[in-house]
Amino acid sequence: MSEVVLATYGLSKSFGALKATQDVSIELRMGEIHAIIGPNGAGKSTLIQQICGALRPDSGRVELLGRDVSDWSIQARARAGLGRTFQISQLAMEDTVLENAVLGAIGAEGTPWRFWRPALNTAELTERAEAALDRVGLEGLRDMRCANLSHGQRRQLEVAVALTLRPRAFIMDEPMAGLGAEGSRTMTGFLDQLRDEAPILLVEHDMDAVFALADRISVLVYGQIIATGTAAEIRASKAVRDAYLGDAA
Numbered sequence: 312m313s314e315v316v317l318a319t320y321g322l323s324k325s326f327g328a329l330k331a332t333q334d335v336s337i338e339l340r341m342g343e344i345h346a347i348i349g350p351n352g353a354g355k356s357t358l359i360q361q362i363c364g365a366l367r368p369d370s371g372r373v374e375l376l377g378r379d380v381s382d383w384s385i386q387a388r389a390r391a392g393l394g395r396t397f398q399i400s401q402l403a404m405e406d407t408v409l410e411n412a413v414l415g416a417i418g419a420e421g422t423p424w425r426f427w428r429p430a431l432n433t434a435e436l437t438e439r440a441e442a443a444l445d446r447v448g449l450e451g452l453r454d455m456r457c458a459n460l461s462h463g464q465r466r467q468l469e470v471a472v473a474l475t476l477r478p479r480a481f482i483m484d485e486p487m488a489g490l491g492a493e494g495s496r497t498m499t500g501f502l503d504q505l506r507d508e509a510p511i512l513l514v515e516h517d518m519d520a521v522f523a524l525a526d527r528i529s530v531l532v533y534g535q536i537i538a539t540g541t542a543a544e545i546r547a548s549k550a551v552r553d554a555y556l557g558d559a560a
């Protein structure tokens with residue numbers, strides 16, 4: 312079995328009486344896409360936030376590349392190789408595609424934010440940013456203002472920004488959200504290739520994309536993982552049908 316890159320052990324988080332995640336243990340292995348699915352309010356965002364370091368769990372721990380990162384900041388986890396794309400865009404709309412990617416690369420180096428404009432001349436950063444744009448197919452749009460990109464192109468740029476960190480593991484929160492059929496196909500094809508570079512923990516409501524991409528799927532319901540398995544195993548699971556997928560399986 313391939314190497315575990317990212318793992319949670321017994322992550323629990325409550326908001327008052329509400330148990331948003333309960334004893335969640337999952338593994339992300341080299342080369343795989345592991346999807347987390349579940350109904351609205353199941354705890355998917357809460358889980359991701361605990362993995363990224365935005366929310367402190369009540370109990371449990373997070374390991375990245377075999378190191379316990381539970382007490383590390385978001386930035387420290389990112390520098391250690393945890394790449395992330397967000398549900399809500401973090402792009403600087405007035406800046407160009409290349410400038411946004413360079414911003415990501417600067418984040419990777421830990422350079423203070425205010426120095427970023429002069430840093431545009433730093434060949435290494437620009438090279439890293441250009442390589443990431445190349446990788447997502449946006450190389451022809453490097454001088455376009457981000458505000459002028461289509462929604463799908465912005466999603467691609469968000470992945471490029473994350474790629475400038477040279478992540479060892481990716482966390483993606485609904486990368487298909489708001490994409491039309493063609494945009495979803497493009498993104499699906501892209502994620503399919505990306506998994507070889509860095510495994511992806513994928514939270515996604517688009518079940519066509521999940522079943523097309525995921526090597527393994529974990530189903531989260533009321534904060535608990537009720538099943539983990541291949542797409543075929545998850546489709547066949549009575550517990551999953553009853554709790555979530557119903558006839559969609």
Ligand SMILES: Nc1ncnc2c1ncn2[C@@H]1O[C@H](COP(=O)(O)OP(=O)(O)OP(=O)(O)O)[C@@H](O)[C@H]1O
Pocket residue numbers: 326329331349350351352353354355356357358
């Ligand atoms: N900061 C918070 N304070 C109180 N309750 C919260 C907070 N964040 C989330 N919750 C609650 O925790 C539960 C899990 O929410 P979460 O957003 O993690 O679910 P989700 O699976 O990501 O949902 P969706 O698919 O709709 O994004 C929900 O009942 C939500 O209302």
